[in-house]
Amino acid sequence: MIKLIHLTKTYRELRAVDDLNLEVKEGTLFGFLGPNGAGKTTTIKMMAGVLKPTSGSVLINGMDLAEEPERVKKCIGFIPDRPYLYEKLTGAEFLKFIAGLYAMDHASSVQTRIQDLLELFDLTHWRDELIESYSHGMKQRLVMCSALLPQPKVLIVDEPMVGLDPRGARLVKDIFVEESLKKTTIFMSTHSLEVAAEVCREIAIIQAGKIIARGSSEELRKAAGVDGSLESVFLKLTEGKRIAHATPLSAS
Amino acid sequence: MLVVGLAFWALLFGLSFRVLKYFQSVEVIGELLAHHLLGMILMVFFSLLIFSHIIAALSNLYLSSDLELCHACPARLEEVFLSRAIYTVIDSSWMVIVFGLPVMMAYGVVFKPGFGFYVSLSHMGLGVTLIAGSLGILITMILVRIFPAQRTRDVTLLLGVCGLGALYMMFRLLRPERLVDPDAFFTIAQYMAALQGPDSPYLPTHWMTETLWAYLSRSSEKEALFQSSLLWSTVGALTVINVWVAEAIYFSGFSKAQEAKRRRAGKRLLDFLGALIKRPFSTELGAIIDKDLRAFFRDNTQWSQLLLLGALVVVYVYNFSVLPLDKSPIRIEFLQNEIAFFNVGLAGFVLSAVSVRFIFPAVSSEGPAFWIVQSSPVPLKRFLWTKFAFYLFPMLVLGEVLIVLTNHLLEVTPFMMALSTGTMFLAVFGIVALGVGMGAMYPNFNHQNIAQVATGFGGLMFMIHSAAFVAFIVVLEAGPVYVLFMADLRGAAVSGWQWVLIALCFSAVLFLMTAAVYKPMKMGLKALSRCE
Numbered sequence: 127m128i129k130l131i132h133l134t135k136t137y138r139e140l141r142a143v144d145d146l147n148l149e150v151k152e153g154t155l156f157g158f159l160g161p162n163g164a165g166k167t168t169t170i171k172m173m174a175g176v177l178k179p180t181s182g183s184v185l186i187n188g189m190d191l192a193e194e195p196e197r198v199k200k201c202i203g204f205i206p207d208r209p210y211l212y213e214k215l216t217g218a219e220f221l222k223f224i225a226g227l228y229a230m231d232h233a234s235s236v237q238t239r240i241q242d243l244l245e246l247f248d249l250t251h252w253r254d255e256l257i258e259s260y261s262h263g264m265k266q267r268l269v270m271c272s273a274l275l276p277q278p279k280v281l282i283v284d285e286p287m288v289g290l291d292p293r294g295a296r297l298v299k300d301i302f303v304e305e306s307l308k309k310t311t312i313f314m315s316t317h318s319l320e321v322a323a324e325v326c327r328e329i330a331i332i333q334a335g336k337i338i339a340r341g342s343s344e345e346l347r348k349a350a351g352v353d354g355s356l357e358s359v360f361l362k363l364t365e366g367k368r369i370a371h372a373t374p375l376s377a378s
Numbered sequence: 379m380l381v382v383g384l385a386f387w388a389l390l391f392g393l394s395f396r397v398l399k400y401f402q403s404v405e406v407i408g409e410l411l412a413h414h415l416l417g418m419i420l421m422v423f424f425s426l427l428i429f430s431h432i433i434a435a436l437s438n439l440y441l442s443s444d445l446e447l448c449h450a451c452p453a454r455l456e457e458v459f460l461s462r463a464i465y466t467v468i469d470s471s472w473m474v475i476v477f478g479l480p481v482m483m484a485y486g487v488v489f490k491p492g493f494g495f496y497v498s499l500s501h502m503g504l505g506v507t508l509i510a511g512s513l514g515i516l517i518t519m520i521l522v523r524i525f526p527a528q529r530t531r532d533v534t535l536l537l538g539v540c541g542l543g544a545l546y547m548m549f550r551l552l553r554p555e556r557l558v559d560p561d562a563f564f565t566i567a568q569y570m571a572a573l574q575g576p577d578s579p580y581l582p583t584h585w586m587t588e589t590l591w592a593y594l595s596r597s598s599e600k601e602a603l604f605q606s607s608l609l610w611s612t613v614g615a616l617t618v619i620n621v622w623v624a625e626a627i628y629f630s631g632f633s634k635a636q637e638a639k640r641r642r643a644g645k646r647l648l649d650f651l652g653a654l655i656k657r658p659f660s661t662e663l664g665a666i667i668d669k670d671l672r673a674f675f676r677d678n679t680q681w682s683q684l685l686l687l688g689a690l691v692v693v694y695v696y697n698f699s700v701l702p703l704d705k706s707p708i709r710i711e712f713l714q715n716e717i718a719f720f721n722v723g724l725a726g727f728v729l730s731a732v733s734v735r736f737i738f739p740a741v742s743s744e745g746p747a748f749w750i751v752q753s754s755p756v757p758l759k760r761f762l763w764t765k766f767a768f769y770l771f772p773m774l775v776l777g778e779v780l781i782v783l784t785n786h787l788l789e790v791t792p793f794m795m796a797l798s799t800g801t802m803f804l805a806v807f808g809i810v811a812l813g814v815g816m817g818a819m820y821p822n823f824n825h826q827n828i829a830q831v832a833t834g835f836g837g838l839m840f841m842i843h844s845a846a847f848v849a850f851i852v853v854l855e856a857g858p859v860y861v862l863f864m865a866d867l868r869g870a871a872v873s874g875w876q877w878v879l880i881a882l883c884f885s886a887v888l889f890l891m892t893a894a895v896y897k898p899m900k901m902g903l904k905a906l907s908r909c910e
Contacts, residue, residue, distance in 0.1 A: 138769075174749075174752075174753045175752065175753055176749050176752045176753050176910075177910050178907075178908070178910070195755075196755045196756075196757055197755075198771050199753060199754060199755040200755045202753070204749075204753040206749055208746075210745070210746035210747045210749065211747050211750075212669060212673060212747050212750075214668060214672060214673040214676040215672055215673065215678055219669075219672060222665070223665050223666075223669045224663050224665075224750075224754075225665070226662060226664060226666075226668070227662055227666075227750075227751075227754040227756050227851065228754070228755060229660075229661045229662055229753065230661075230663055254582070256676070272750075374553020
């Protein structure tokens with residue numbers, strides 16, 4: 127469902143993403159881990175069509191993002207790390223706006239879906255309030271509503287748990303698992319190793335723009351030669367380039 | 379920007395210098411006019427200073443994001459208040475002072491007062507600024523006590539814009555140009571009464587005017603000393619009063635400002651308007667138009683400027699109704715139509731000024747939420763053309779209203795009416811496309827206030843291009859219009875070569891207008907596609 131081929135992004139002298147190759151199958155909940163500045167957000171922005179790659183390509187559902195951006199974007203739901211929204215719209219108006227952008231024409235079914243999503247994310251009481259009065263967590267939940275509204279085949283998520291309270295975080299984890307069971311492919315970057323270990327079927331670790339390891343939690347443990355938690359695996363794998371290069375990429 | 383600032387400064391100085399020189403040459407009333415003008419200028423600056431202090435104090439004392447850190451510091455409340463108050467005074471008064479200086483310098487150059495004038499100008503200018511600052515901050519603290527800070531900004535802005543609009547209209551309708559033409563008054567008493575402005579011996583501007591005038595007219599300097607003492611004792615008293623009031627109500631107001639953020643939106647009218655306007659468009663474009671409409675009318679800093687625009691239109695049209703055409707030595711029929719033709723250029727400049735405020739920031743108004751458009755299946759090209767379509771209709775209405783009403787007042791020929799309305803109709807397409815396209819070329823998605831976008835480098839570039847576009851149209855049409863109009867007036871035929879020239883000029887106008895629509899939109903799209 128997702129294929130990244132020789133994906134590269136450079137900012138002047140800095141190579142933020144360096145010849146990345148990755149394939150994610152349909153219905154997979156894929157965790158994308160890495161230390162700060164490793165290139166996670168840059169990769170995700172290129173996948174969402176917000177950032178233009180220096181070279182390489184992004185294929186979603188068999189279509190090239192550079193060649194057919196509109197068709198590809200119709201399949202994608204994007205949740206960025208910071209929920210910047212139109213502050214002068216209400217929650218319900220914002221979702222109607224998103225439905226419009228995705229050309230969801232059937233007014234009654236759109237209304238029902240908006241109502242269902244607002245209920246799911248516990249925002250029904252705030253539907254007619256201006257977004258400028260929402261808290262960070264509420265804005266984050268509204269962005270998730272908007273990403274799920276067009277029922278995308280691929281969900282691209284950057285740091286979804288930032289700003290969410292424990293109840294919100296639990297809710298999001300459950301929804302992601304449920305969506306992946308419905309064959310939605312979810313590509314999620316996160317700092318939270320607990321979240322990755324709990325919900326992701328597959329994990330890739332990126333460092334200095336390159337994928338240094340990939341596989342299930344168990345496979346990563348084996349590759350790192352560590353028997354403990356995912357945290358110790360992560361620390362071991364990202365502690366230095368020597369180990370990073372020695373890490374087998376057989377899983378990819 | 380520095381060059382533009384210096385040019386404006388020089389222009390202001392030159393203008394003030396010429397006016398004062400003229401006053402000096404007028405016997406009996408010349409000095410009186412110069413004295414009166416000084417009082418009026420200081421009064422305008424004083425009012426502007428109070429208003430800008432209210433706005434700045436709201437941000438700096440109540441809404442700024444670093445205030446939480448300031449209040450969490452182990453500092454006394456008076457220290458926090460005073461430090462922010464001083465910052466507010468500096469923040470909101472430098473511009474008025476900078477633009478006031480050339481006028482005051484012109485007084486200095488024309489009247490050649492002694493060194494005492496400049497000393498008084500410095501210390502009394504500072505004193506008046508501090509009084510305006512203290513009053514502005516005091517009013518803000520009281521307003522926040524009554525309304526929540528978020529609402530106070532809206533209420534103040536709205537009142538301010540209404541006040542400015544009313545002041546502008548009132549000033550224009552008083553026809554100040556008559557003051558330099560005493561023949562327009564029946565009696566000298568009537569003239570003297572018209573000269574009496576809103577002045578009072580209790581106003582700080584009166585104290586400053588009298589002090590400066592004492593030096594300018596070389597009269598008693600004892601008067602100056604008395605007025606200075608009045609001013610500085612008021613500064614001291616107001617500072618103490620401000621600190622007392624701050625101790626009593628500042629922190630509770632700040633605390634209240636943090637709480638009052640929940641806002642319900644007015645919906646029904648916008649639902650109706652949105653449904654009406656987006657009807658001819660596709661679902662995607664309709665969604666963008668509907669969003670822009672709601673965002674515009676819910677932002678008080680945006681829609682309230684429509685009131686100023688209304689005042690501008692009224693005054694613009696009014697100016698044409700009081701033109702003294704009958705006093706001109708040129709044939710009235712020729713003059714009416716000549717003015718109507720150049721009015722196309724003038725109205726074009728007005729539309730450019732309106733566009734720099736409303737249309738140029740249209741792309742930047744997406745702010746940091748622009749990622750939503752970027753990641754959506756709507757192509758950027760369609761997004762840009764939607765912005766164009768959204769602003770085109772209101773601008774067409776504004777442009778045609780200006781042209782048709784003024785042409786009606788000028789009683790122009792049907793040919794001139796058709797030519798000017800047609801030219802304006804097509805020119806609006808170019809001005810709107812320049813605004814949207816250049817706004818996309820110079821986007822600022824991280825602005826704190828959308829008004830900042832218009833005053834940046836991109837806004838200046840837009841103004842230059844838009845003004846040049848309008849000027850080119852007027853220049854290209856001037857020749858053919860003259861030939862056709864004079865032929866019509868004299869009942870003579872237009873020669874074959876003249877027809878060729880006319881066709882060439884109008885073709886060039888059409889080419890220019892087409893280029894003004896497509897080129898900036900294309901360049902804007904290219905720049906926006908590269909935007910990361």
